Amino acid sequence: MNVIGIVGGGVVGLCVGLELQGAGHDVVIVDNDVAGQAASWGNAGHIAVEQVEPLASLETIRSLPTRLFVRGGPLAFPPFAAAQWLPFGLRLLMASRPARFRAGAAALAPLMERALPAWQSLVERVGAPELLRQDGHFVLWHGEKAARSGRKAWEAANTGAATVHGAGEADLAQLAALCRDPIAGAIRFSGTAQIADLDELRTALRRAFVQGGGRIMEGTGEVRIIGGRAAIPGVDADRVIVCAGVRSRGLMERLGHKVPMIAERGYHVRADAQNWPGDLPPVVFEERGMIVTRYRTAVQAASFVELSHPDAAPDPRKWERLERHVRELGMPISGPFRRWMGCRPTLPDYLPAIGRSTKAANLLYAFGHQHLGLTLAPITGSLVASMVAGEQPALPLAPFDIERFA
Template sequence: MKNGSSSSAQTALVIGGGLVGLSCALHLQRSGLSVTVLEPQEKPQGASWGNAGHIAVEQVQPLASRAMIAGALGRLYPHGALALPVSQIGSWGPFALKLLRASAPARFVAGTTALSALLAQAMPAWQRVCDLTGTALLLRQDGHFVAWESEATAAKGRAHWLSTDIGTATVRDATYDELAAIRALAPKSGIAGAVRFGGSGQITDLGALAQAMRQGLLDAGGTVRHAKIEGLHIEGGAAFGRVGSERLTADHIVLSAGAASADLLRPMGARIPLIAERGYHIQSPDSRWPEDMPPVAFEDRSMIVTRFAGGLRAASFIEFSAHDAPPDPGKWRKLRAHVAALGLPFEAPASEWIGARPTLPDYLPAIGRSRRAANLLYAFGHQHLGMTLAAVTGEAIAALATGRPPVADLTPFDPARFGDTT
């Protein structure tokens, strides 16, 4: 990679070393800025590393919708995958009220239009990142399956996906051979039907991708520093950070700290209605799952199963809570029960993971410039689409920092939509 930085280059501090932060840093460095990534963990464990690796270009409709709210009761844990712990009502109660307002039909239509435009650029942006970092082999663009276990849910699910807006993706009925292959992998399930999406994709090794992105940043002259920032402050219309007694300044500060982003903004008086939407997974170190089988979402169980280079992963649950609340071991047991009921080829022992998706009430990310601090850029709140939108978000942030037009209209993602305190 070509190093475009110099001693006179503008500086950028990227707070957060997840996939969104790494993408922002990589694109800023290549745009001629001198970039430092600040990441508290040498081995990050956030949502970037626990997801299904699914590039979900089909998910153009925000989850903040009247349909989602209408069906919420039927999806409540332990029967379903939506968890609203009573002990965490102080976190999710106010958020739920904001979500209700954000789900108004006009806002849903506007959100769908905005997400559609951004998601249309998601796969091309990942292609560019993978080309830059020499990781094209980690990007699979062969779609995914959605499968159902009863004739009734298959008919309902199939009708939904064949009639709904899925952006640039395509969907068709699974072929006889494809259905047979899914049934062979889930022999206890009695799979009744499935559809296959085209245009979506998968990253086959998240760790290898992240390492290549870090190395690409370092090769271009950037820096990765492991330190925990204590918060962002404002002085003279500019933001700065603190690590202990050290004051961190930069021409551009990019906040991409995931679920921790709102906490970091509080010292400067900014209020963002961000919640930790936590997910769980289990991962088997080895599996008979074929390497060429795309991810399969078992929709009746709200669970997606993906083969990675490091094993087979089953992921599920939407748990609204504080990001540092203790995990619920029952959810890992539920995942194991799903795997056993389907007869999936999981080998013991399976590792456990929990992580927090940073979610805003309208289910749109915050991508844009702070109105309070001219040097502060926002790149967080990507909910279930952090993996999907990481590459295009990095391109958008680099465009904002350098005055270039972004690849999509960022107005709907402007943090100012949450009020003057942003």
């Protein structure tokens, strides 16, 4: 039996571990997130299969001036972090060229098509099917102009297996009750989903992994190459897989790979569920760049794309603006708020890195899933398990090879 060491115990690392375990391997996960504060467990809980088109696009570039934090938008470029976001931004510009964008969408589409079926299989396998809610999600607008242009853009977009349609009368009445101001328009997506509770998901995945014989060790999971083979100090592993999210950059670059990844930091505030409807799917307030998700016992408002260093101190203004959005909209949410900030691991073409290292034959990697880590974790696990087995993966992995940045 092969022993496989995985660096990183977020949702991607756990899904990779469970898939390998199911294939008969002895798996050890090395993780230093004891409290479960990584982006895997603080995101919007949205299984975003509609996001087939990469964010590296000319449309994104054109929208930057209107989306800046200083102008009330969700996008922040902290001046002190210019050394991080300036080279990333230049690579993003290159990746946004039409041919690169089309290639990225073609690469993402089959991943996204398989994402929800992979989740359906996973929650059954770990004995927690109730954690996957398949009720779609809403996008709404309060301004007439924003509603017209927003709906037109979504109806023209490639949303893969997800479909867009106008919100019905009952939906509109329920949404209107959440806000003080009248709603100018809303659409509902079908074919998307959410996780009912991220803390419960983490518990269920870890429990299934340990019950299956897996081991979770606390540690940073340093990776070295010794005699041409990758090794994790303290772990006797035949193969090593890097799934360490934003920390993967340092691990891989010390081994000789070029990984132009940035910490794309997001913020959320949470409060007790109070009067937010328990059956309401996630709601995107597009004009404010905010998504509100009802979990089992809490309601969460999340936003912001802050390109910075992963270890920089959080910016309290982001939390304050989220709380102000809640107040200004007149939502049935009140404090005290619990505040969180986490780092999405983002590569400049907004495609993940999934593949086999050229530095050591026994080293594989799966990281850089940007906003889609939760969405793509189970299908990523399946693809990595195929590579470990020496089989042809179900999807072409060449577009996700980290050597594309060499």
